[in-house]
Amino acid sequence: MAYTTINKSGDYFNTITYSGDGTSPKSITGFNFQPDLVWTKTRTYANNHTLFDNVRGAGSNKELSSNSASAEGGVATGTYGYLSSFDTDGFTATSGSSGINYFNSSGDTYVNWGWLASNTTASNTDGSITSTVSANTTSGFSIVKFTGTGANATVGHGLGAKPNVIILKSYENGQQWSSYWSVLGATKYMRFNATNGESTASNRWNNTEPTTSVFTVSTDGEVNTNGENQIAYCFAEKTGYSKIGSYVGNGSPDGPFIYTGFKPAFVMIKNTSATGTWIMKDVKRNPFNVANTALGANNNASEGDYNSSLNEIDILSNGFKLRDTYSDQNTSGNSYIYMAFAEAPLVGSNGVTAKAR
Numbered sequence: 001m002a003y004t005t006i007n008k009s010g011d012y013f014n015t016i017t018y019s020g021d022g023t024s025p026k027s028i029t030g031f032n033f034q035p036d037l038v039w040t041k042t043r044t045y046a047n048n049h050t051l052f053d054n055v056r057g058a059g060s061n062k063e064l065s066s067n068s069a070s071a072e073g074g075v076a077t078g079t080y081g082y083l084s085s086f087d088t089d090g091f092t093a094t095s096g097s098s099g100i101n102y103f104n105s106s107g108d109t110y111v112n113w114g115w116l117a118s119n120t121t122a123s124n125t126d127g128s129i130t131s132t133v134s135a136n137t138t139s140g141f142s143i144v145k146f147t148g149t150g151a152n153a154t155v156g157h158g159l160g161a162k163p164n165v166i167i168l169k170s171y172e173n174g175q176q177w178s179s180y181w182s183v184l185g186a187t188k189y190m191r192f193n194a195t196n197g198e199s200t201a202s203n204r205w206n207n208t209e210p211t212t213s214v215f216t217v218s219t220d221g222e223v224n225t226n227g228e229n230q231i232a233y234c235f236a237e238k239t240g241y242s243k244i245g246s247y248v249g250n251g252s253p254d255g256p257f258i259y260t261g262f263k264p265a266f267v268m269i270k271n272t273s274a275t276g277t278w279i280m281k282d283v284k285r286n287p288f289n290v291a292n293t294a295l296g297a298n299n300n301a302s303e304g305d306y307n308s309s310l311n312e313i314d315i316l317s318n319g320f321k322l323r324d325t326y327s328d329q330n331t332s333g334n335s336y337i338y339m340a341f342a343e344a345p346l347v348g349s350n351g352v353t354a355k356a357r
Contacts, residue, residue, distance in 0.1 A: 005239040009342040012116045012139035012240075015265060016090065017043075017282040022106035024081075024095035031090045034135050035114030037233060038083055038091055039066070040102065041295055043109040043224060043285070043303040047102050048075040049295075052083040052091075055121055055134050056171070056231060057145045059084060060096070064171055064231070066278075066297045072171040090114075111285060111295070113266060115141050118283040126156030126213040133158040140236030151225030152206050161217040161236040163210050165339060167192055168217075171230040175221050178204055181337050182273065185209070186216075188194040190337075193298050195275040235339065243340045246272075247317055251332025253314075255322025258338065261318045265343035268297065273334040276327055281313065283343055289314045290323050 006012065018221065020136045029217040041047070059115040060082050061073030068075055081101035084094040091112075093103035117134035124133040135142035135158030142158045148170065157163055163259045166180040169192075177192035184190070186205040188198045204223050208216040215234070217224040224230065237244045243260040252254055266282045276322060278297035285303070290312040295303055312323035320340070322330040331335065 005225060006120055006138060006342075007138075007193050007236060009241050009262070009344060012136065014114055015110045015267065015282045016114070017284045018110055020101065020104040020110060022101070022104060022107045024104065025084060025099075026093045026104045027087065027090065028093060028103075028141055029087070029090040031114045033114075033116045034086055034088050035091065035118050035156050036086070036117035036119060037115040037141075038086070039113045040083070041111055042102060042105075043111055043295070045105070045108050045139065046300050046302050047080070048167070048300045049297065050075065050083070052086075053087055053134075053143050053231065053233075054117065054119065055132055055145045057158055058082075058086055058091070060094075060293045061203075065193075067299050069176040069193055071173050072175070080171060084092075085207070111145040111282070113282070115139075117141055117143050122158070124156035124158050126158075127154035129153045129155050129217075131156050135159055136186050137161070138238075139241060142234045142240045144232040145149065146222040146235060148221075148226055148228050148230050150219060150221075150224060151216050153224065153271070154216050154218070155232070156214050157210070157232070157234045159234060159236045160212055162212055162236045163215060163234040165235040166210065166215055167234075168223050170223070170225045170228055170230050171220060173221075173225060175225060178222045180205055180208075180210070182213070182244065183337055190272065192278070195277060196299060197274050197276075198272040203312075206243075212339055244338070246335060246337050249322070249330040249332055250335060251325050251330060252311050253323055253325060255324065255330045257316075257321045258319045260319040260340050260342070262294045262319075262340075262342035264320055264340040265346050266341045267313070267315070267327055267338060268340075269336055269338045270327055271331065271334055271336055274322060274327065274331070279328050280312070281315075283315055286315060289316075291315050 206218040
């Protein structure tokens with residue numbers, strides 16, 4: 001793999017935290033780019049995760065939730081507040097009709113993860129199904145919308161590189177999320193909104209690995225409902241910016257060290273051998289080691305439910321190290337997948353070296 005040209009990871013991915021003040025509309029800034037995918041979670045309250053992307057568009061009831069199989073709009077952001085526009089340095093949040101606000105209730109704290117695609121969309125005819133794509137080939141991230149056929153098909157993703165992760169949802173109905181991970185292969189899938197370990201099925205990816213231009217979907221409604229719109233978030237690993245891989249737990253507080261080649265800004269971990277939470281950590285909520293502040297992508301729990309000595313890692317200049325025996329992260333002999341994005345490369349051509357924490 002060629003070395004990345006990315007020297008400032010924050011140009012493509014960033015994490016923003018803030019405290020709510022109850023105002024509406026509220027401008028959320030500090031991303032350093034116009035995000036094309038915004039993933040928001042209330043830290044202090046058991047509210048749903050919400051995901052908005054530029055391909056489906058902003059607005060009331062346009063959200064998807066990582067912890068729910070509900071269709072677009074199914075967690076009712078029209079009632080609980082929503083992302084009303086994607087802006088040059090962030091987004092605008094608008095209150096719904098309820099006193100509870102997924103984005104800006106007074107006294108609550110929030111975290112937002114944002115990714116840059118292309119800020120535009122284009123028609124892609126690389127696959128047997130024409131797709132609408134917003135792609136960033138530099139950072140290896142694309143958002144792909146297509147209409148399902150219910151039959152084996154290929155879909156263009158626009159990355160120019162094989163995606164290592166595909167997170168896919170039929171967003172017009174209550175189908176569950178499915179995800180492909182290259183470290184598991186195209187015979188396996190993981191349900192993003194569930195605690196399940198890896199499952200085997202040929203009717204998700206048709207046992208066919210993605211290529212540099214397309215990914216394959218089969219007949220299952222979770223990935224290819226006939227006549228209904230699907231959305232996919234695709235990630236191709238880029239040296240120095242993103243790392244997608246696996247490790248085996250050792251069940252010790254002196255856990256495995258996972259080399260990424262950069263200081264992670266964000267890490268997601270999931271046990272594939274057994275049930276468990278999709279653990280999410282970032283350096284904005286964990287400015288010092290040990291890092292034990294987490295959220296679970298598959299549930300609406302508050303941050304406080306995961307802040308404990310059972311949930312510890314060290315975030316280092318070149319990777320992360322497990323510091324607990326928690327089953328969601330480090331059971332002896334269990335396999336785990338992870339996805340990490342950089343705060344800073346270990347060494348970039350701009351001469352910046354990430355410091356050990």
